[in-house]
Amino acid sequence: MTRHMDDTTRYERLRERYLNGDLDRRGFLGMLGAAGLAYGVQTPFAKYARAAAEQVRFDGWGGVVSEAFREYAFDPYTAKTGVNVVDGTFGGADEYLSRVKASQPGEYNIAHLSGVFDYVRYHNLELSSELNEANIPNLENVITALVDVLRKPTGGSLSAVPYDYGTTGLAYNRKHISDEEMKEKGAKLMIDPAYEGKIGGWGEWKTRIWYAALQTDQDPNAVADIDAVWDAVRTHRDLALKYWSSGAELMSLLAEEEIYVTEAWSGRVKALQDQGHDIGYYDPPGGLGWQECLFVLRGSPMPECEELLNFMLAPETAIAVAEGQNYPPALDPNKVELTEQVKALPAFDPTGTLAGLNFFDPPYWNSKEAEWSKTFGRVQKGY
């Protein structure tokens, strides 16, 4: 029978050999040092493997969303399974991807990411997993169109479940811009010299290019004249006061009236309206829709993650999160009874088909990522 020796016994035996003169001082210290090094190198990585079945890490946007997840999904899940949920936050998908790239497999498990562009991006970096859908019965309640679009890049399987959706439309200060003017000019209002110095914009390359395509009367998912698009991006840049980089900054710029018009996330504008600001919101023709998903990263404990996803997709959780973050849930309104508050959210589609929204075409945009994100970095800075 093999008897496993603990570290204390090992040390005592080594020390005894040293005191008996069987081992010289250099050898004794060398072995202690080697043991310390081995422990130091092994421990940081081993803890993730050991903790895999005991905890699941979830990373999201924090705030009210995180609170809703904690109350309606994480705590009940921990009570039922005994698996603890470590709740982390990030400021943006790019920042999170850098953290994941620098980490060991299994260190990060589930993330509240933007789909479908980021879904494909993570898959291309070999960070995707394969969900066993039988363990996520609540997936049945999700809008089919949102699920199907995730299946395509991963060959029919899923590495994530859709969770919510919204639009990036145009927000405008109604004290200075009328509803009629906004409807008449649409995306071109963002390059109207009349509002020079009062225009904002999200400093994100995809959104800038999407709206520049609309401003040059092109299909954002099939740009024919990219030079014209860059010219429109430059025109906007020269008229803009500020590129914003977070939802909080967007809300501050609009609320403080530093800017009168910008692209904006539908949920953030709803929050401003709820605070009493006279901010209008308009999805122009060809405006941009998006979905967010709960992505399970490669190396994660799959059964535990799948069960957690099921908790998070439960109608009471998804609806509470939707009401907290002002974005409609991915639940199909034909299958799940949604609250009046959810039905009143901007971008909500009562048909459950999302046929009226336009999304980034993943193969097209992911293939352009390297070139366009770099070029935008230059155009943004005056080139």
Added chain:
Amino acid sequence: MSVETREARQPWILLSPALGAVALLLFVPLVFIAVYSFWLRTATGADQVGFFLDNWAEALTDEFYRDILLNTLKIAAITTLVCALMGYPAAYFIARSKGNKAVLLLLLMLPFWISYIIRTMSWINILGVSGAVNWLLTGLGIVSEPVQMLYNETTVILGLVHFLLPFMVLNVFVSLDGIDTTLEDAANSLGATKWQAFLQVTLPLSLPGLAAGGLLCFVLGAGTYITPLVLGGPTDAMFANLVFEAIITQLNWPLGSALSLMLLAVLGALVLIYNRYLGMAQLMKGLG
């Protein structure tokens, strides 16, 4: 082992924890960054391991990076000059004040108790369209409409001065505090006016502190990216913003590594020049 040998080893033994920490936490990561700079980013965002000079060729020959670097150095230089002009009188006042020196130094250190980002963002509430200054100007009837003051190069410099001024004041203060005040008295007794005594005695003797403060302000200013992000307009990026974008937005760690080493080399060269002519001792005194 001889006594001499043992004595020669002792400083190294005492220094070994610090040297070990510097080696592990500074030089080893730097080596990783250097190695990374020769890799390539593939179309999917993954890294291609190998020895490629593409990133270095791009970083060194592309005028985009050169222009932003020069603009960064310009902004850092202006910030340093403003800090020197504003910081010297403040440091002189503190050094020559009697009795309340500790209180003044404490007041100088107070801003460090607040997050740098919060301090930077506070300018939005001061200079914004609905900020304190515009509220005052419109309230007094000086202007009819709020003045747009934020999100330009001037506000970036203002934010940097706000951040770096205490470093300048502290360095100059340390230098001034070490000057024997009887030297000025001696100059006065030999017929020099107070202004002449300051120009010909105090100022030259305090120059090492001014230079140390200037170096710190310049290096810290040139390496910042938060201030232009928060207070700058669309075209007010600095070189560290390019590093951030390459690594975070474009997931191009190899190019970001090359750019960060390029900035490090430029700023390192300045430190070496400073060390060549003034030595690091003064800087250490100011930091201490």
